[in-house]
Amino acid sequence: AQSVTQLGSHVSVSEGALVLLRCNYSSSVPPYLFWYVQYPNQGLQLLLKYTSAATLVKGINGFEAEFKKSETSFHLTKPSAHMSDAAEYFCAGLSTGNQFYFGTGTSLTVIP
Amino acid sequence: EAQVTQNPRYLITVTGKKLTVTCSQNMNHEYMSWYRQDPGLGLRQIYYSMNVEVTDKGDVPEGYKVSRKEKRNFPLILESPSPNQTSLYFCASSRGTPSRYEQYFGPGTRLTVT
Numbered sequence: 001a002q003s004v005t006q007l008g009s010h011v012s013v014s015e016g017a018l019v020l021l022r023c024n025y026s027s028s029v030p031p032y033l034f035w036y037v038q039y040p041n042q043g044l045q046l047l048l049k050y051t052s053a054a055t056l057v058k059g060i061n062g063f064e065a066e067f068k069k070s071e072t073s074f075h076l077t078k079p080s081a082h083m084s085d086a087a088e089y090f091c092a093g094l095s096t097g098n099q100f101y102f103g104t105g106t107s108l109t110v111i112p
Numbered sequence: 113e114a115q116v117t118q119n120p121r122y123l124i125t126v127t128g129k130k131l132t133v134t135c136s137q138n139m140n141h142e143y144m145s146w147y148r149q150d151p152g153l154g155l156r157q158i159y160y161s162m163n164v165e166v167t168d169k170g171d172v173p174e175g176y177k178v179s180r181k182e183k184r185n186f187p188l189i190l191e192s193p194s195p196n197q198t199s200l201y202f203c204a205s206s207r208g209t210p211s212r213y214e215q216y217f218g219p220g221t222r223l224t225v226t
Contacts, residue, residue: 009152032211043116043202043217044155051211090154098143098162098209099170104154 002026004033004074004093006103014111019063019078021106023091026072032094033074035065038105039087047089050074061085086110114139116218118203124224125193133188133221135203143206144186145170145215146178148199155202161186162209193225 007022025033032051036044048059055067065076074091091103116137125131135144145160147170157170161180175197177189186205190197201221207213 006154034210041220043204043219044215045217046214049211092155094211097168098160098211099168100145100147100155100157100160100210101171102147102155102157104152 002093002095002101004091004101004103006089006091006106008106009104010107010109012109012111013081015083016080019076019081019085019108021076021089021091021108023065023074023076023103024072025074025091025093033065033067034092034094035059035063035074035076036090036092036102037061037087038090044090047076081108081110083110083112114216116203116205116216118201118218118221120221121219122222124226126226127194128192131190131193131223133190133201133203133223135186135188135218136184137186137205137216138184139205139207139216140183141205141207141216142183143208143210143213143215144180145204146176146186146188147202147204148172148197149202149220150199158188158201193223195225197223198225199223 004025034049035047050067058064093101146158147155156172159178161167203218206215
């Protein structure tokens with residue numbers, strides 16, 4: 001079955017520290033991978049997506065993710081956390097049939 | 113303003129009473145989709161539609177129906193709701209296949225079935 005797995009349901013970082021949110025995908029998931037952010041009481045917003053054009057993908061708000069086929073990973077990073085980054089983050093994959101597969105989410109807390 | 117709207121935003125109902133959650137987008141998008149979000153499970157796709165009269169099952173279609181008679185609307189129908197369908201529901205749309213176009217999400221509908 002196609003799937004994406006997010007490691008760590010809760011991550012805490014200090015303001016200004018590196019943010020690293022982990023996502024691994026099953027090898028059967030085609031290389032359409034996404035990161036979404038959900039702020040409290042809101043819908044999801046696209047941060048970035050990988051569609052095989054480049055392995056390092058830059059997104060909004062200073063986030064980026066690197067597609068590593070050898071590790072079947074698509075981890076999300078940001079060099080310096082800001083208080084406004086506190087939110088829930090979802091990794092997702094898209095099948096060739098346009099069906100989405102979401103991870104279970106990682107809640108990011110930023111400590112002042 | 114370009115947006116995806118859902119109604120109602122909050123709904124409490126009883127087991128077995130048919131209900132419809134509406135979803136409408138004003139962006140002339142071809143792709144529309146319904147998701148449910150549950151704690152610890154993330155989002156799971158219920159149904160999606162690539163265009164008018166074209167719908168496909170997602171990961172968790174059991175107990176739900178959809179229709180796509182008009183491009184802008186994609187209602188979610190629960191013929192006989194059960195407590196395990198208590199969840200937060202999101203509708204989303206994109207201009208075309210989400211591999212190429214960004215998916216825009218509605219504000220969500222919180223459904224409680226007692």
